[in-house]
Amino acid sequence: xxxxxxxxxxxxxxxxxxxxxxxxxxxxxxxxxxxxxxxxxxxxxxxxxxxxxxxxxxxxxxxxxxxxxxxxxxxxxxxxxxxxxxxxxxxxxxxxxxxxxxxxxxxxxxxxxxxxxxxxxxxxxxxxxxxxxxxxxxxxxxxxxxxxxxxxxxxxxxxxxxxxxxxxxxxxxxxxxxxxxxxxxxxxxxxxxxxxxxxxxxxxxxxxxxxxxxxxxxxxxxxxxxxxxxxxxxxxxxxxxxxxxxxxxxxxxxxxxxxxxxxxxxxxxxxxxxxxxxxxxxxxxxxxxxxxxxxxxxxxxxxxxxxxxxxxxxxxxxxxxxxxxxxxxxxxxxxxxxxxxxxxxxxxxxxxxxxxxxxxxxxxxxxxxxxxxxxxxxxxxxxxxxxxxxxxxxxxxxxxxxxxxxxxxxxxxxxxxxxxxxxxxxxxxxxxx
Amino acid sequence: xxxxxxxxxxxxxxxxxxxxxxxxxxxxxxxxxxxxxxxxxxxxxxxxxxxxxxxxxxxxxxxxxxxxxxxxxxxxxxxxxxxxxxxxxxxxxxxxxxxxxxxxxxxxxxxxxxxxxxxxxxxxxxxxxxxxxxxxxxxxxxxxxxxxxxxxxxxxxxxxxxxxxxxxxxxxxxxxxxxxxxxxxxxxxxxxx
Numbered sequence: 001x002x003x004x005x006x007x008x009x010x011x012x013x014x015x016x017x018x019x020x021x022x023x024x025x026x027x028x029x030x031x032x033x034x035x036x037x038x039x040x041x042x043x044x045x046x047x048x049x050x051x052x053x054x055x056x057x058x059x060x061x062x063x064x065x066x067x068x069x070x071x072x073x074x075x076x077x078x079x080x081x082x083x084x085x086x087x088x089x090x091x092x093x094x095x096x097x098x099x100x101x102x103x104x105x106x107x108x109x110x111x112x113x114x115x116x117x118x119x120x121x122x123x124x125x126x127x128x129x130x131x132x133x134x135x136x137x138x139x140x141x142x143x144x145x146x147x148x149x150x151x152x153x154x155x156x157x158x159x160x161x162x163x164x165x166x167x168x169x170x171x172x173x174x175x176x177x178x179x180x181x182x183x184x185x186x187x188x189x190x191x192x193x194x195x196x197x198x199x200x201x202x203x204x205x206x207x208x209x210x211x212x213x214x215x216x217x218x219x220x221x222x223x224x225x226x227x228x229x230x231x232x233x234x235x236x237x238x239x240x241x242x243x244x245x246x247x248x249x250x251x252x253x254x255x256x257x258x259x260x261x262x263x264x265x266x267x268x269x270x271x272x273x274x275x276x277x278x279x280x281x282x283x284x285x286x287x288x289x290x291x292x293x294x295x296x297x298x299x300x301x302x303x304x305x306x307x308x309x310x311x312x313x314x315x316x317x318x319x320x321x322x323x324x325x326x327x328x329x330x331x332x333x334x335x336x337x338x339x340x341x342x343x344x345x346x347x348x349x350x351x352x353x354x355x356x357x358x359x360x361x362x363x364x365x366x367x368x369x370x371x372x373x374x375x376x377x378x379x380x381x382x383x384x385x386x387x388x389x390x391x392x393x394x395x396x397x398x399x400x401x402x403x404x405x406x407x408x409x410x411x412x413x414x415x416x417x418x419x420x421x422x423x424x425x426x427x428x429x430x431x432x433x
Numbered sequence: 434x435x436x437x438x439x440x441x442x443x444x445x446x447x448x449x450x451x452x453x454x455x456x457x458x459x460x461x462x463x464x465x466x467x468x469x470x471x472x473x474x475x476x477x478x479x480x481x482x483x484x485x486x487x488x489x490x491x492x493x494x495x496x497x498x499x500x501x502x503x504x505x506x507x508x509x510x511x512x513x514x515x516x517x518x519x520x521x522x523x524x525x526x527x528x529x530x531x532x533x534x535x536x537x538x539x540x541x542x543x544x545x546x547x548x549x550x551x552x553x554x555x556x557x558x559x560x561x562x563x564x565x566x567x568x569x570x571x572x573x574x575x576x577x578x579x580x581x582x583x584x585x586x587x588x589x590x591x592x593x594x595x596x597x598x599x600x601x602x603x604x605x606x607x608x609x610x611x612x613x614x615x616x617x618x619x620x621x622x623x624x625x626x
Contacts, residue, residue: 059476060468063476348472349468349469349472356468368465369465371465371466371468371469372469373469373470373472373517373520375472375473375517387513389513389516389517390516390520391469391516391519391520391521392520393520404519404520404521405517405519405520406516409512410512415484416512418483418484418585419473419484419485419513421482422480422481422482422485423472423473423482423485425481425482426471426472426473426474426475426481426482426485427471427472427473429475429476429481430472430475430476433476
């Protein structure tokens with residue numbers, strides 16, 4: 001579709017859709033116009049997905065303009081943090097430590113939280129159909145996160161295989177499952193972790209997990225091994241720092257095999273076949289290749305038929321596909337937005353840029369020049385951390401995000417692990433409190 | 434009002450208004466640039482936790498000076514900030530400092546130890562800390578606010594002054610202090626509520 005990005009004024013007179021039946025009953029006929037729930041009475045922005053990008057955007061929209069009606073549509077009851085969830089797998093944090101309620105957004109900012117599943121998007125009429133009914137909007141921001149490409153590995157795309165080889169790259173039940181499998185394993189056992197090909201969410205995430213599983217095995221399961229099949233030809237992020245920690249602490253535990261794709265898995269026998277050989281470990285963590293969350297496909301947000309990530313303009317995060325739909329977070333297309341990692345911090349930055357642009361648009365103002373930053377901490381054991389940081393800017397010529405400055409910690413330190421914990425508390429509060 | 438008086442009034446008003454408008458522009462620019470800081474320092478610089486410093490309501494002159502020192506590698510022990518500050522020009526850093534200085538300071542809620550507070554208070558008055566930082570540690574000019582700052586952050590920063598990682602004539606008196614004494618000072622200043 002053609003994008004008239006300067007045409008803010010025209011947009012502001014969005015058609016008010018007649019209010020139908022109200023309330024939030026369990027059975028609502030979503031296909032009829034009487035299925036509208038929470039009818040809109042002022043300028044409304046609907047946020048789809050209460051993760052790092054969506055929760056941030058919801059709060060910052062209200063900070064920017066408290067008169068806006070902000071509705072957050074989210075499946076889960078509470079926010080569960082994917083960053084730091086490796087610490088649960090490492091055995092030194094509980095799920096409750098990484099879980100934050102949405103109450104802060106409701107009580108402190110008057111954001112309406114609707115626990116529902118998105119089913120269909122009618123962008124032209126400003127309607128999001130959910131399993132709880134139809135929600136109207138002036139602007140929609142989607143921050144749907146990722147889906148696993150289970151079908152890229154033979155035998156993986158079945159309920160039994162998904163249960164036997166959990167991914168644990170969406171924090172929640174999968175995280176608990178992997179932690180429990182490790183705890184139940186006998187000493188002297190073997191664990192396999194497979195690293196997906198790029199692009200995937202949280203570039204250092206698999207390597208932090210490798211470090212923390214090795215740390216857990218060293219302390220709790222003497223004689224055990226951790227085998228790593230990496231689809232990439234080397235460690236994707238903070239390579240020298242992870243390598244040094246593995247050499248210093250886990251040389252008798254970790255066996256790292258780069259450039260080794262996973263070919264097939266067998267949920268019945270537990271056998272795993274890779275390009276370079278096959279094994280039958282006691283515990284297997286398959287982190288599959290990723291794409292934008294299936295919801296982004298189901299809602300028709302893809303610009304081109306074979307796209308796997310959602311294209312958006314990185315100065316505002318307006319989607320290529322619809323002028324009244326914005327997209328932020330891990331689901332965005334790197335070719336369209338530029339060279340930023342799919343990290344929680346970047347999603348937090350994107351959420352703020354989009355919130356500002358959307359609030360200004362509804363008030364007839366031009367967007368401000370955007371700003372973005374990233375810091376990702378990783379632990380190499382319970383006490384010591386490393387990090388990568390970067391500041392980005394929007395390049396007006398190439399219309400993409402470019403790095404201005406960046407670097408990694410020169411060494412691992414206990415202080416960086418303390419910063420990591422406090423960083424999590426700060427950014428959760430920035431999103432949700 | 435005579436014409437002359439009116440002109441003088443207008444001239445005075447113009448002098449007063451122009452810098453005021455410039456200042457609010459600086460703050461707006463600082464807010465635009467500084468939104469990303471909240472990822473580590475919390476919304477409006479009200480930082481929870483203990484090892485990351487609060488910046489909302491900190492003195493502008495101090496923050497401006499320190500941000501530029503981070504950028505110029507004069508405080509290399511602040512590893513994260515040495516990387517991040519290089520992403521901005523000095524003028525941008527000044528506007529970020531002006532923005533965060535314009536916000537409300539919220540005292541730390543870090544737990545503090547009453548015995549350490551007493552010991553820290555005695556040391557602080559013996560060593561003249563309050564002469565520069567103010568009676569309640571509220572900060573004066575380039576001397577930062579430290580009353581109600583996060584405890585772990587104060588402790589770590591004092592260690593850097595002690596080791597010479599941050600060079601400062603005023604803070605060089607920390608060179609003789611033990612870890613325990615720095616911890617007591619941190620408890621005292623963080624505990625000012």
